[in-house]
Structure formats: structure tokens, C-alpha cells
Amino acid sequence: MLSAMPFPSLLESLKGKEVLLLTHRGADVDAVSASGMLYFALRNSNACIGVPEHINQSAEKLASELSIPFELNPEPKEFNSVIVLDLNSWKMLGSTAEKLKSFSGEIFLIDHHSPSDDCIASKENTLIEEKAASTTEILFKLFKEQGIPISKEMAILAAAGIITDSAHFSYASRDTFIIMAEALEIAGISYNKIVGLFFVERDLSETIARLKAAKRCRIFRIGSFVIATSDIGAFEAQAASSFLRLGADVAFVGAAEAGEVMVSGRASQRVLEFGLDLVEDVFEPLSARFCGEGGGHTAAAAFNGKADSLDEVLQECVSLVAEKIRKKSNEKVQLREYR
Numbered sequence: 001m002l003s004a005m006p007f008p009s010l011l012e013s014l015k016g017k018e019v020l021l022l023t024h025r026g027a028d029v030d031a032v033s034a035s036g037m038l039y040f041a042l043r044n045s046n047a048c049i050g051v052p053e054h055i056n057q058s059a060e061k062l063a064s065e066l067s068i069p070f071e072l073n074p075e076p077k078e079f080n081s082v083i084v085l086d087l088n089s090w091k092m093l094g095s096t097a098e099k100l101k102s103f104s105g106e107i108f109l110i111d112h113h114s115p116s117d118d119c120i121a122s123k124e125n126t127l128i129e130e131k132a133a134s135t136t137e138i139l140f141k142l143f144k145e146q147g148i149p150i151s152k153e154m155a156i157l158a159a160a161g162i163i164t165d166s167a168h169f170s171y172a173s174r175d176t177f178i179i180m181a182e183a184l185e186i187a188g189i190s191y192n193k194i195v196g197l198f199f200v201e202r203d204l205s206e207t208i209a210r211l212k213a214a215k216r217c218r219i220f221r222i223g224s225f226v227i228a229t230s231d232i233g234a235f236e237a238q239a240a241s242s243f244l245r246l247g248a249d250v251a252f253v254g255a256a257e258a259g260e261v262m263v264s265g266r267a268s269q270r271v272l273e274f275g276l277d278l279v280e281d282v283f284e285p286l287s288a289r290f291c292g293e294g295g296g297h298t299a300a301a302a303f304n305g306k307a308d309s310l311d312e313v314l315q316e317c318v319s320l321v322a323e324k325i326r327k328k329s330n331e332k333v334q335l336r337e338y339r
């Protein structure tokens with residue numbers, strides 16, 4: 001979805017204004033790279049990057065390597081305009097959401113997640129391209145279309161966002177590869193050098209979380225697809241990704257605390273090609289039942305809601321996948337669990 005946008009003149013109209021480039025909480029490499037690209041493009045204005053709550057380690061390393069300043073928990077009211085990057089639901093702003101809700105200036109939004117119902121910016125000020133591998137891919141294209149010069153740093157950032165959000169090109173379109181090639185050309189450094197700018201050794205606590213999730217794994221099969229579920233107190237997304245590498249087609253890993261549940265989902269290329277969409281088929285229906293909010297991408301999504309037991313939520317995730325697979329299969333397929 002590419003909206004008819006005011007974006008051709010966006011940078012022009014922001015000249016001389018105080019602009020906040022706002023990422024999602026726990027900003028990742030793509031969020032920081034997209035903000036960095038705009039930060040460099042707006043260099044002669046007063047642009048500032050704001051990160052709600054915390055920044056992830058890879059993103060922090062990249063920001064430091066490229067000398068990109070950022071501020072934690074920014075105050076939108078100190079700015080004339082806000083550009084929201086790499087998110088499109090209030091929940092992803094964490095504690096900054098309330099501050100932005102009372103912001104009276106103009107808000108723009110550029111993102112590649114599935115659109116949600118709770119719009120942060122007006123339709124004219126929103127640019128969502130779900131097919132883009134990363135927000136930096138959208139910006140790179142936008143800059144080219146508008147004749148905005150792309151510097152070496154901006155190209156490195158475009159590439160970094162693409163590499164991480166496409167999971168090293170597992171989720172990449174033809175456009176992604178074209179943009180990546182152009183970005184590498186301008187960047188003038190190798191692919192490996194770019195990866196080195198944000199690579200951090202995996203934390204021991206993450207390794208333990210992944211292995212614990214594996215220990216508690218439940219395995220289901222429907223037709224030729226394998227679904228894995230587990231629970232863990234941290235690194236849910238990373239644990240879910242591990243299950244895909246072990247061979248699962250769909251993985252749901254959740255955490256629960258004081259009635260609040262959070263589930264991270266991942267889906268393989270094979271099950272996506274079959275027609276499963278984690279947002280539409282699983283996390284959106286889940287939102288109604290467990291009063292929460294789900295969003296993300298077709299292959300990588302998350303849900304936050306309320307439930308007495310995490311098992312109940314994970315079970316519902318499995319049932320929703322099974323339902324979709326049954327609908328699309330001609331033969332009768334049964335859901336079974338391996339114990």
C-alpha cells in the first residue's frame with residue numbers, strides 16, 4: 001500500500017523546523033538506520049532522534065559507529081513536527097505514546113509493518129509499504145525518487161536496515177536486492193564490513209533463554225506442517241526464530257506476567273507460500289479474544305494481551321493456524337501433538 005503522499009515535499013517543508021525522528025521502543029537496527037538516514041538528509045535542520053524506553057544492542061553499536069546521536073524517552077512537545085519510523089501502532093511507542101497523543105504539531109509516519117487500525121498519523125501523512133523488507137528500503141527509494149542525494153553513511157544505513165529486517169535476505173523481494181546493490185555501490189564498503197558495524201556477540205542470557213525454550217517446547221503437526229510452541233521469560237522472538245531454524249514451519253513463544261501475556265510468532269517461507277499470514281490469521285483474531293493487540297509482518301509478528309494462562313493463548317495460536325491450513329487444504333487434515 002503506497003499512499004498518495006505529501007512526501008515529495010516532506011524534507012522541503014521541514015527545513016528550519018525542529019523535527020523529532022521517533023522510533024519504536026526497543027529500537028532495532030532498521031528503526032535507528034531509518035532515523036539516521038533522515039537525520040543525515042535533514043542535517044541542516046534541527047532534527048533529533050528519539051527512542052522510547054530502550055535501544056537494542058546492535059542498534060546502539062551502529063549508532064555509535066556512525067556517530068548518530070539519539071535521545072531516550074524524548075518529549076514530542078519540544079518539537080514542531082514528528083516523523084514516526086518503523087512502527088504504526090501506538091503500543092509500539094510504549095511510554096512515549098501518551099506524550100505523542102497530546103502533541104499538537106504535524107505527525108508523519110513511514111513504515112513497513114502491516115497497517116493497524118489505530119492510526120498515528122493522518123492518511124495523507126502516512127506511507128506504509130508492507131512489501132518493503134525494511135523501513136530503510138522505503139526511504140532509499142523515496143530519496144532516489146525525490147533526487148535527495150544519498151551519502152555514503154545513508155547508503156550504509158539503508159543496507160544495514162535491509163540486512164537485519166530481511167533476516168539476511170530470507171524475506172527479500174527483487175526490489176530489495178536491487179536497492180541493496182545500489183546501496184553497496186554508494187557505501188563503498190563490503191557487505192561484511194557493514195554487518196560488522198552492528199554485530200554484537202550473543203548474550204549468554206539469550207543463549208540460555210533459547211535453550212530453555214527448546215526444553216519446554218511442545219510440537220504439533222497439521223498436514224505436512226510442524227508448529228512449535230514454548231514459554232520463556234525473555235527473548236521470545238529469538239527463541240521462536242530458533243525453532244524455525246530447527247525445522248518448524250510455525251513457532252509461537254510466549255511470556256506471561258501478572259495477567260499480561262506476550263507472544264512472538266515466526267513462520268517459514270513454506271507456510272507463507274501456502275497462504276498463512278501471522279498477522280491476519282493468528283494475531284488479529286487473537287486480539288478480540290484476549291483483549292490485546294497484535295501486529296508485525298506476515299512472517300514475524302507479536303501479540304500483547306490479557307489472559308489467566310499463557311497455555312490457553314498458545315493453544316489458540318495453534319488452533320488458528322490449524323484452522324487456516326484446513327481451510328486451504330483439500331483433504332481432511334488433523335491436528336496432532338507429539339509427546
Ligand SMILES: [Mn+2]
Binds near residue numbers: 030031086112165
Ligand atoms: Mn523494520
